[in-house]
Amino acid sequence: MNVIECKDLVKNYGGANALDHLSVFIKENTITGLIGRNGAGKTTLLKIIAGFWKATSGEVKVFNRQPFNNLIVSANSIFVDDMMDFTSALTIKELLDEAKTFYPNWDHDLAEGLLNYFEFNPNQSHQSLSKGKKSTYNMIIGLASKCALTIFDEPTTGMDAAVRKDFYRALLKDYIQSPRTIIISSHHLDEVEDLLEDVLLIHDGKTLLHLSIEELKEYAVKISGRTALVMQYLDNKEVIYKEEINSETCSVIVRNNFPHESVKRLGITVSSVKPSDLCVYLTSQSKGGIDDVFSKRESV
Amino acid sequence: MSLANVNLSNIVIKQYRYKMKSFIGVFLALMVIQVFGILISMLGASSSGFSNGFFFINVTSYTANVVIAFTMIWAFTNAIIVTTKSYREDDFTFISNRLSYNLSNILFLITACVIGAITAFLSRGVIYILVFFVNDLETFLTVNQEVNMADYLIGVLATILIVLLAGAAGYVVGMLFQLNKLLIFILPVFVFGLDFIRTSNESTLQRIFEFYFTEQVFTIFVVKTIMTILLGFGLAALLTNRMEVRR
Structure with a gap:
């Protein structure tokens, strides 16, 4: 079953086509690496899939539904990047409790375990975290929400090498435990290579290649x-x-x-x-x- | 992995509860502004003096109108703040669509405005007590004979409605700003421009205010304000239903 189906997707952004008749199908329960240069349209594609942005033309279906304004798609997908916004009125520990009330499949033990492992001070606010810590925290939310579609857009921004390694390992372990559809966008294919099943290479808003890593x-x-x-x-x-x-x-x-x-x-x-x-x-x-x-x- | 099913009302309630926790600053601002309003009210709303040669009588009346006016300004500005990007992004981090986002905002604003209006209404008692103790008065008169419970309830309801009216206006204005930043400049020009458009000896702006605030029949006032509030919230929700988030 295809979790994501995009046909002839066009997104006009700032006068240019960020996506230019892009078509792609992503199967259920795969880890796909979305690879492309800066400005290739990676984030644009992911934000349309997540239902944040609206495509200018073309068709996009996530779980067989139009993602824009769809509550089912929103409940079953999570979009993780370094720009995730959390209220400053709550501590990062309390934010986990909030996330727990939202996501039906939330894994609280995993969230708390990771928070502990990465040595967070649970009483800090999200705003006061450093760049790498923010990315790490967002990753924890992304993993623990156990959404059927989990999207990581440049998840390792600011993370140091050790945390990056831990992150990829955590992701893989969690994926084996509860398989779901995961998309990771990155410029560094060699870093995520061992993790991926499929690679989707886009360039100038078009699909260049969509192959398994072995084929690639x-x-x-x-x-x-x-x-x-x-x-x-x-x-x-x-x-x-x-x-x-x-x-x-x-x-x-x-x-x-x-x-x-x-x-x-x-x-x-x-x-x-x-x-x-x-x-x-x-x-x-x-x-x-x-x-x-x-x-x-x-x-x- | 099977899809988790969710329904709108469930998500709206979750977002509403999240907002009650995270928008705590809104209530702090309310407290500050009402304390400030109470202090100003202690100066007296109007004062008149007369004398017959032997006695000099000076009458000063005290009301909570300043507190209520301040609360309206608070409701208006906070509704604008709620529509801004950073508040919006908080919602779209977790489960949300634009309808649930708007509905939970509206629920939150209604809650905040009801709390603000009730405390503003009750501040009259605080003002009286403070004036009684602080000012050196010889005679302290209050009206308490003909005011019954129903009158108080009407007063509370009317206060809630006008504060909500300000909140709804702020919400529409804020959402318009979010749609197009140019409106930040155009909208004030338009509103103050209404002041110059005169059909009779009253300006259009004046007549809009009179439409709500000089209504003598309470039930008509209730209908007018509730209709306007619903229209405002509906308009804001409609305008932002296609809005792109997390830009």
Whole structure:
């Protein structure tokens, strides 16, 4: 069953299309990583799914319902980011009690256990927490609410490395205990890679790829060798990214849809591409790399 | 995981209870403003003196009108504050849609206004007692013969309604501001502009005030104010039903 169905979703935001005819289906009980560059439309997509924003056109269904203004969708989903607002009149401990009254599946033991583990002072207000602590606290709310759809938008903002590791571990353990549909948006695919089942890569408001993590690992390979040889071989290949090219040697990222043996025999090396690197290659602008900006300046 | 079922009234009540805890500042502001109103009221609302050559009589009357007026201003401004972004975001952190958000706000405002109006109404007694002890008066007259319980109830109800009227007005104005920030400048111009539009020798603004506050028949006053309050709250809920949150 699909928990989320988006068809031809368009969202006009500030005069530009933040989402540009995006379509995506997300299955029940999966952990999906939403990956994309800054401004790719990750947050926009998630806020439309959560029912906070309204799509300009297109169709969005969450649990088979339009999420905007839908109380059932709101009750069964939670959106966690670093901008979550809590009243300053209550302490973070009291806020957990409030959340408990709202969410039907709330796991209070888990919430209190995590609050304890991350060494929160229960009498603090949410406003007085540091940036990383706020993110950690929001994550606790997100996990303990046990909503059928749990959305984490850049959840690790401000967290230190140790807390980040704990967070991913807590998320995985909790997911195994009570499977549900989880979406995590992040720029750092390598950090969440081990956690994810599916990867949804979006770019310029469109779906670029939606694959399982295994498929993504096999999606492309890097071929490198003498330039003359490799270039000749590229003719009928789907080139994703040209990494280094000079007169001597070069390495190119291509779709992995050919037998490797024949290539290796020519003296070209074929190596795998890390999913996180692949996502960078796939979403890189055709303006060359950051190095070009500097090399142009030097030549002037 | 099966979907949890919720109903609107259940969520509205939860949000309302959450608001009663988190908007505690609203009641603190009420206390401050009413204490201030009571102190000003002790100066006397009107005073007149006359003399026949032997005696000089100075009559000062004391009322709670200033406290009630202050409470109206409090209701108006607090209703605006409730509509602001930071208060709105609090709701949409947990379960909410725009209807439950508006309904719980309205319930909260009604509660706050009823409390504010009753305390404002009762402040008259406090003013009398304070004046009696603090001021050096020779004769202290109160009207207590012809005022019966029903009159008091009418007084309380009328106070509640006018405070609520101010609250509803603030809620509509606040929501309009949320829809378009330009209205923060346009709306005051429009309201004060009404003061210049005259069909007879009274301005339109004056006539709007008279429509509510000079009504002689109590039941008509009740109908007028309740209709206006319902209309205001309904309008605000309707206007914000498409509003995007957590921007």
